[in-house]
Amino acid sequence: MVADKSVTIKSDIGSPLIDHATRLIERLRVRSPKVHCITNTVAQPITANALLAAGAIPSLTTSEDEIGAFARSANGLLVNLGTLDAERRRAIDVALEVARETKIPWLLDPVFVERSALRLDYARKLLARGPKAVRLNGAEFTALAGEKPSPAAVRAFAKSSGTIVALTSKADLVSDGERVATVSNGDALMSKVTAMGCAGSAFATAALAIDADAFAAMTAALTLFGVAGELAAAVSNGPGTFAVAIIDALHAMTPDVVRQHARVADAWTR
Amino acid sequence: MVADKSVTIKSDIGSPLIDHATRLIERLRVRSPKVHCITNTVAQPITANALLAAGAIPSLTTSEDEIGAFARSANGLLVNLGTLDAERRRAIDVALEVARETKIPWLLDPVFVERSALRLDYARKLLARGPKAVRLNGAEFTALAGEKPSPAAVRAFAKSSGTIVALTSKADLVSDGERVATVSNGDALMSKVTAMGCAGSAFATAALAIDADAFAAMTAALTLFGVAGELAAAVSNGPGTFAVAIIDALHAMTPDVVRQHARVADAWTR
Amino acid sequence: MVADKSVTIKSDIGSPLIDHATRLIERLRVRSPKVHCITNTVAQPITANALLAAGAIPSLTTSEDEIGAFARSANGLLVNLGTLDAERRRAIDVALEVARETKIPWLLDPVFVERSALRLDYARKLLARGPKAVRLNGAEFTALAGEKPSPAAVRAFAKSSGTIVALTSKADLVSDGERVATVSNGDALMSKVTAMGCAGSAFATAALAIDADAFAAMTAALTLFGVAGELAAAVSNGPGTFAVAIIDALHAMTPDVVRQHARVADAWTR
Numbered sequence: 001m002v003a004d005k006s007v008t009i010k011s012d013i014g015s016p017l018i019d020h021a022t023r024l025i026e027r028l029r030v031r032s033p034k035v036h037c038i039t040n041t042v043a044q045p046i047t048a049n050a051l052l053a054a055g056a057i058p059s060l061t062t063s064e065d066e067i068g069a070f071a072r073s074a075n076g077l078l079v080n081l082g083t084l085d086a087e088r089r090r091a092i093d094v095a096l097e098v099a100r101e102t103k104i105p106w107l108l109d110p111v112f113v114e115r116s117a118l119r120l121d122y123a124r125k126l127l128a129r130g131p132k133a134v135r136l137n138g139a140e141f142t143a144l145a146g147e148k149p150s151p152a153a154v155r156a157f158a159k160s161s162g163t164i165v166a167l168t169s170k171a172d173l174v175s176d177g178e179r180v181a182t183v184s185n186g187d188a189l190m191s192k193v194t195a196m197g198c199a200g201s202a203f204a205t206a207a208l209a210i211d212a213d214a215f216a217a218m219t220a221a222l223t224l225f226g227v228a229g230e231l232a233a234a235v236s237n238g239p240g241t242f243a244v245a246i247i248d249a250l251h252a253m254t255p256d257v258v259r260q261h262a263r264v265a266d267a268w269t270r
Numbered sequence: 271m272v273a274d275k276s277v278t279i280k281s282d283i284g285s286p287l288i289d290h291a292t293r294l295i296e297r298l299r300v301r302s303p304k305v306h307c308i309t310n311t312v313a314q315p316i317t318a319n320a321l322l323a324a325g326a327i328p329s330l331t332t333s334e335d336e337i338g339a340f341a342r343s344a345n346g347l348l349v350n351l352g353t354l355d356a357e358r359r360r361a362i363d364v365a366l367e368v369a370r371e372t373k374i375p376w377l378l379d380p381v382f383v384e385r386s387a388l389r390l391d392y393a394r395k396l397l398a399r400g401p402k403a404v405r406l407n408g409a410e411f412t413a414l415a416g417e418k419p420s421p422a423a424v425r426a427f428a429k430s431s432g433t434i435v436a437l438t439s440k441a442d443l444v445s446d447g448e449r450v451a452t453v454s455n456g457d458a459l460m461s462k463v464t465a466m467g468c469a470g471s472a473f474a475t476a477a478l479a480i481d482a483d484a485f486a487a488m489t490a491a492l493t494l495f496g497v498a499g500e501l502a503a504a505v506s507n508g509p510g511t512f513a514v515a516i517i518d519a520l521h522a523m524t525p526d527v528v529r530q531h532a533r534v535a536d537a538w539t540r
Numbered sequence: 541m542v543a544d545k546s547v548t549i550k551s552d553i554g555s556p557l558i559d560h561a562t563r564l565i566e567r568l569r570v571r572s573p574k575v576h577c578i579t580n581t582v583a584q585p586i587t588a589n590a591l592l593a594a595g596a597i598p599s600l601t602t603s604e605d606e607i608g609a610f611a612r613s614a615n616g617l618l619v620n621l622g623t624l625d626a627e628r629r630r631a632i633d634v635a636l637e638v639a640r641e642t643k644i645p646w647l648l649d650p651v652f653v654e655r656s657a658l659r660l661d662y663a664r665k666l667l668a669r670g671p672k673a674v675r676l677n678g679a680e681f682t683a684l685a686g687e688k689p690s691p692a693a694v695r696a697f698a699k700s701s702g703t704i705v706a707l708t709s710k711a712d713l714v715s716d717g718e719r720v721a722t723v724s725n726g727d728a729l730m731s732k733v734t735a736m737g738c739a740g741s742a743f744a745t746a747a748l749a750i751d752a753d754a755f756a757a758m759t760a761a762l763t764l765f766g767v768a769g770e771l772a773a774a775v776s777n778g779p780g781t782f783a784v785a786i787i788d789a790l791h792a793m794t795p796d797v798v799r800q801h802a803r804v805a806d807a808w809t810r
Contacts (some may be wrong), residue, residue, distance in 0.1 A: 013357060028474040035614030035628075040600070040601075041311045041581045041584055041600075042585055042588055042600050044311055044312040044586040045312055045315060045316070045464060045585060046585070048312055048464035048465070049463060049464050049509065049510070049513070050724040051508070052462050052464055053461065053508065053509050054463060055509070057409045058464065059382065059384075059385065060275075060310070060311075060312050060352075060353060061310075061352070061355075061382075062355070063353070063354055063356070064352060065355075065387045065388055066389055069386040069387060069388065069389075069525065070382075070385055070386060073385055082600075082601070083600060083601050083602065083603070084601065084603055084606060085601075085602070085605075086384070086603070086605070087355060088379055091436065093271065112599065112610075115599065115610055115613055116601075116606045116607055116609040116610060117608060117609060118605055118609065119606055134726050161716055181306060191591065192592050192593060192791065193589060194585060194588035194589050194592055194598065195585070195588070208798075230716060236788075237785075237788045237792070237794055238593065238787060238788030238789075238790075239589065239592065239593050239787055239788065240589070240593070240783075240784040240785060240786065240788040240791070240792035241784055241785075243510075243589070243787075244510040244511055244513075244784055245511075245782075246510065247508060247509055247513075248506075248507045248508030248509065248510040248511055249509030250508075251506075251508035251509050251510070251519055252507070252508055269300065295713040311581045314582040315579055315582055315585060315586070315734060315735070318582055318734035318735070319733060319734050319779065319780070319783070321777065322732050322733065322734055322779065323732060323779050323780070328734065329583050329652060329655065330580075330581075330623060331580075331622070331623050331624065331625075331652075331656075332620075332623065332625070333623070333624055333625040333626070335625075335626070335658055336624060336656045336658055336659055339655060339656040339657060339658065339659075340652075340655055340656060343655055357625060407614055500656035513780075514781055514783075514784055515777075515780060515781075516775045516780065517778060517780030517783075518776075518779065518780040518781055519778070520778075520779030521732065521779050521780070522777070522778055
């Protein structure tokens with residue numbers, strides 16, 4: 001998300017990233033990836049609707065008895081720590097073991113780790129189990145990385161964690177430990193709707209499921225989701241209509257619209 | 271749901287079924303049936319809102335300690351297997367025992383049985399406990415019935431199960447083991463909104479709760495819900511606005527609108 | 541909520557209460573209270589969205605392992621008994637102990653106590669643990685207080701319970717055991733949307749969190765929420781669009797709009 005929408009920055013690194021973003025929506029519709037989401041009960045409806053609108057197939061069970069079967073037939077796995085409970089912890093264990101076997105990518109969304117020491121400790125353990133990517137906000141980053149977010153800090157944390165780190169803020173930062181991309185799409189209303197970040201993480205998991213280049217996939221997902229947010233804001237009267245309109249915008253998205261609105265740049269060398 | 275909306279088929283068997291569909295909305299508003307829904311956490315908000323919009327009174331607790339009391343004062347019971355967990359299985363046991371005692375109808379919605387062998391086995395056991403009706407989609411039917419859906423297969427499965435079977439697809443099929451009705455209402459956007467089928471099952475449970483003719487009640491419910499979907503699609507920009515508009519459409523539904531839009535036919539003899 | 545919207549009653553006691561209502565929205569935006577909500581899974585999305593739209597910060601975990609940490613950093617606590625289960629009961633115990641230590645206000649919403657003897661008994665025990673306020677509807681009041689709602693009954697129940705009692709109905713009644721205020725704002729559509737009362741209770745908890753005068757805070761919260769409902773109804777086509785529009789209305793609310801629409805009076809001396 002960005003304050004000044006009139007500034008468009010496209011660096012040399014930006015172009016291939018924008019290509020990934022541009023092609024993402026059509027690839028999702030052709031591939032229809034199955035995304036299993038272990039996510040909080042608050043986020044479940046908007047998460048499933050965002051995935052369906054974009055062409056993916058969500059499933060959301062958290063029962064330890066069944067999650068193995070669901071994970072085994074999935075193409076990507078989301079592990080979101082909101083409303084974490086004993087059942088969800090057991091489900092995460094089973095699902096991660098399946099993901100390790102089937103080699104599907106999984107994404108960690110460490111919701112509210114700054115509010116609970118137990119959850120922070122648990123998130124650190126999950127980080128050590130090799131997620132393909134982590135998606136988090138500034139407060140969560142600070143709690144996990146031990147320093148305030150910045151392009152350098154995000155790159156360092158990605159390098160030390162051995163994973164893609166995607167920090168969503170006014171401008172999103174994505175790093176694989178070497179490169180750092182900045183995504184300046186989005187709208188301030190996104191932070192006024194509950195679980196919008198969680199839905200974005202699920203959407204990014206769908207992108208990971210169909211793109212072997214995880215850095216490009218995460219950047220593309222944040223770009224497209226941000227563009228959908230901008231289109232939704234343009235037809236909204238507040239966060240209520242916005243939450244509805246962003247689902248419509250994902251459903252109506254086209255490569256041309258993404259190409260026209262995408263603002264992706266190499267933040268590190270800027 | 272139907273591909274070609276210009277074709278209207280009304281057979282001899284269709285007319286009394288359409289009468290049930292036409293009268294359903296006013297009967298729901300007069301009777302205000304209490305419908306207890308054991309359903310998945312994803313579906314709970316839209317399920318409760320669909321029932322309220324149509325004049326029914328939803329309750330949704332899944333605690334084994336309390337569900338007996340809720341089921342005892344209910345007029346109908348929905349058993350939906352989404353996000354199935356140990357608590358829900360215990361709740362289902364208690365609620366079905368109450369339903370057996372109080373002789374209220376219950377409907378089985380075997381969500382995603384094709385994704386989990388454990389859930390498929392559990393659904394088979396529930397089927398043996400005598401639901402008044404089963405509502406499911408094509409993949410779920412294939413998993414449970416062991417063959418692809420067709421009018422003959424739906425009729426055979428209804429006969430062998432001793433229950434009403436309602437298969438929702440482009441055209442819905444409803445059978446009591448002898449008759450087979452086809453409902454050609456609905457819109458493709460219904461499959462792009464999470465838990466729309468679950469909400470339809472809850473709505474059908476409300477119809478079962480006030481109509482002793484379960485075959486006509488299920489056909490009427492699918493017809494009215496499909497008509498609401500068509501009206502919603504006409505004012506929607508995508509699945510986000512559609513999910514909102516179908517609640518408005520249920521709330522504004524009148525017998526005349528149902529009569530005007532209903533497309534119900536005897537598929538078997540066609 | 542009120543039948544005849546043309547009647548505006550403003551007594552001597554009304555004016556300071558309206559001042560609280562008028563100032564509430566700006567105070568919420570400045571203070572951004574953290575409100576931890578132990579609430580039912582049906583209500584979670586609309587509850588979180590109502591709080592965010594009004595400027596508060598919701599959290600919703602119900603895990604006994606984590607809720608202590610969340611409650612400790614919260615400014616107010618909601619205890620809503622919908623979809624009550626063993627996990628929620630344990631979470632409530634932990635959270636109330638923290639609330640007692642940190643002296644944050646908590647609000648009890650005894651959802652559906654008229655449907656379950658066990659839940660009624662549990663609600664009585666919670667009432668004895670000193671909530672700052674109770675928010676409930678007529679059926680819940682009758683079950684808990686043992687008599688039909690009336691200004692005198694609400695006052696007597698508030699006095700005997702030692703808490704603020706806020707009864708929502710066509711006209712809302714709020715009492716601290718001495719005074720009784722009547723809030724005549726709202727719209728009939730509010731009762732056609734699931735968890736609207738639950739969301740209102742969460743909103744009232746946010747008001748309690750920033751206003752030491754709990755009687756005025758509860759009256760202000762019901763007034764402002766009712767005004768939002770009236771504004772939403774004016775732009776809605778039914779309960780679907782209404783549920784979306786009330787979130788927009790909370791987000792767009794201004795002191796002037798509240799002052800213009802508020803209908804608060806001293807019902808007892810009327």
